[in-house]
Amino acid sequence: MIWQWLGSPTLGRRISVLTALAVACTVALTGVAGWLVTRVSLYQQLDDELTEIASFTSDSVSADISTLGGLDAEALRTVNVSLLVLGTDGSVRRVPGASTSLVWGAEEMAVARLGQGSSAREGRADNGNLYRIVAVPMEIEEEGSYALVIGRPLQPYTSILRSLALVMGTFGGLAAVGSAFIGYAVARSSLRPVRELSGAVSRVTVTDHLDPIEVHGDDELSQLTRSFNTMLSSLSLSRERQRRLIADAGHELRTPLTSLRTNIELLVADDRTGMLPEGARAEILRDVAAQLAEFTTLVGDLVQLAREDRVEPSPEPIDLREVTRNAIERARRRGPGLTFDVELNPLYLIGEPDTLERAITNLLDNAVKFSPPGGTVHVLLEGDRLRISDQGPGITDEDLPHIFDRFYRADSSRNTPGTGLGLSIVATTVARHGGWVRAGRSAEGGAEFTVQLPGSTTLAEVDDEGDETQILTRISD
Structure with a gap:
């Protein structure tokens, strides 16, 4: 997977990679479609041209089948074609002096025997080169039906298609790379509030400071930042209330605890030495009971306040x-x-x-x-x-x-x-x-x-x- 190849990418890097992939896929689909359309158009244009040449040539050839209408190799080279006449019995008549000869097949034989229609296909000459081969029917009096087969080398056309594919691939790759950089720049700019939020969370974790984040704009990320600032404010207020409650509780609890401890120490000392006068012990016990009641009330109120915050x-x-x-x-x-x-x-x-x-x-x-x-x-x-x-x-x-x-x-x-x-x-x-x-x-x-x-x-x-x-x-x- 690409994410494993990238390791642990950031969100900005993910966006840039996805943008590049999206652009690359779009360019690839567009390029393939353009290449196919261009190929079909070129071949259609070539077939029409060869069919027109074959139809024009068949009139002169049918008039003098023995010399193929006076055609020679130089005339064929001028229009960059190869030609042969195919009989229904498989006999072949070629132009004298021609350097190459087309390899006919079943499509051309079908045209010769049916005497109607036409065919167009990719084929090869005897030298192994790739040709576009077109066959049209031709009738000769007293001899029957033939097929005039004409072909032209595909090398110029395949060169055009290869150049087109190279250009599309090059510019498509450049577009994908450029879109990756643009996507990364856009993601980096758009995700700045997210980075600030992440930094704020890190600062809170490390320093325990609840400082709000400066907000720019009014988009969804800015609203998220405002919500985060509200949470920080609530947390700060809650922490301050907790700190104040603990400080106040410690201060208020200290007085009854000190008094209670003093009275208990007096009772302990009296138990050892009998230092207190008659009746003082009972008075101290009443003070202890009152202080315990006050202490119990204070603790109950503190529990109630703590309960109010989270119950x-x-x-x-x-x-x-x-x-x-x-x-x-x-x-x-x-x-x-x-x-x-x-x-x-x-x-x-x-x-x-x-x-x-x-x-x-x-x-x-x-x-x-x-x-x-x-x-x-x-x-x-x-x-x-x-x-x-x-x-x-x-x-x-x-x-x-x-x-x-x-x-x-x-x-x-x-x-x-x-x-x-x-x-x-x-x-x-x-x-x-x-x-x-x-x-x-x-x-x-x-x-x-x-x-x-x-x-x-x-x-x-x-x-x-x-x-x-x-x-x-x-x-x-």
């Missing part, structure tokens, strides 16, 4: 009222002295009930955490929006732009329990369901969170296949 979704039709009621029940247990003002109107959507319940629970926990004793938490589900507000100190203007950032905690909440991940989980979950969440101030001065989720007030519309497919796509993304 395969399992959405289903849900009633957001049921999800919100379950979250409110949890919040009631965590804020027993608070009043919950709840109004839930129908809202059905395609989603993941577990993740949505966790997000709503995080919002309610935030409201419970900052509500004053005896305060009221308002929960309103109306249309496609869920509003949760409290009577706490609210969110300052400086904190609003960062309230949904991972591990961000306002100065006013530094001494309250929490990991700084709850609102980030809310934003991620709502975005995956095709909605949005906003923070602001309530009419009573506290914090108010508004969640918008695409859905419908009737379950029948949610079950529509088109809407479900659209929401499933958003959750998958």
Whole structure:
């Protein structure tokens, strides 16, 4: 195979070779067709000329068969032909002094015996040279039917055909070679974006740098380059999120781990020396339990954030009222002295009930955490929006732009329990369901969170296949 002969060719080399092969095949077919047409035309012209000479000569020969109409060898040489008269009995009469004699065959005998028609073929003379031989019938009174056989050497014509074949082969080869270079140049120019993509992949592999590629033009390869740049941008963003998550997680985990380690070391030392006063050991154990609870919550939030980035979704039709009621029940247990003002109107959507319940629970926990004793938490589900507000100190203007950032905690909440991940989980979950969440101030001065989720007030519309497919796509993304 030609690919084995080429070794492992590049795509540009393959294109140049295929272009050369295509041109060579085209030239070869065109050349063969041209050569055949030329050959047929030359032979047809020669046959017509010989037939005309034979017909003209037969009149004078038939008038005097004994001297063949007075023909001599010099006259035949002038028109470059050889001539003989063939009888039906196989007798042959030749021009006296002729240097060559044609070798007749069955075709010429058939013309002589039938006395009609004509024949034309390639044959040879007695000297072995190739001739074009034509026979026409000739009638002689009182002697019967003959065939006048005339021939001309084919050497001039075969020389023309050989020269034509040589010219066609030479120019065809040059055309194939030239097309190979042109094809290679075109392929090299056209495949420049592919080489840049390959180089970019190599750079990413070797240097780990996600630099985009410069795009020129608007063809298919340029669009491929843009898609590759988009992939690089997404990969860079994902890597940055991962790096930030690891850094923030390491920073947040360090504090409870350090405190937990200090308390455990105190307990170990007290077990050996009895250094702690009465009651201190129980207080340290309570601190350890609280720190373990905080540590468990932090790890759970981190797992949830990691899960949000890569889990395969399992959405289903849900009633957001049921999800919100379950979250409110949890919040009631965590804020027993608070009043919950709840109004839930129908809202059905395609989603993941577990993740949505966790997000709503995080919002309610935030409201419970900052509500004053005896305060009221308002929960309103109306249309496609869920509003949760409290009577706490609210969110300052400086904190609003960062309230949904991972591990961000306002100065006013530094001494309250929490990991700084709850609102980030809310934003991620709502975005995956095709909605949005906003923070602001309530009419009573506290914090108010508004969640918008695409859905419908009737379950029948949610079950529509088109809407479900659209929401499933958003959750998958």
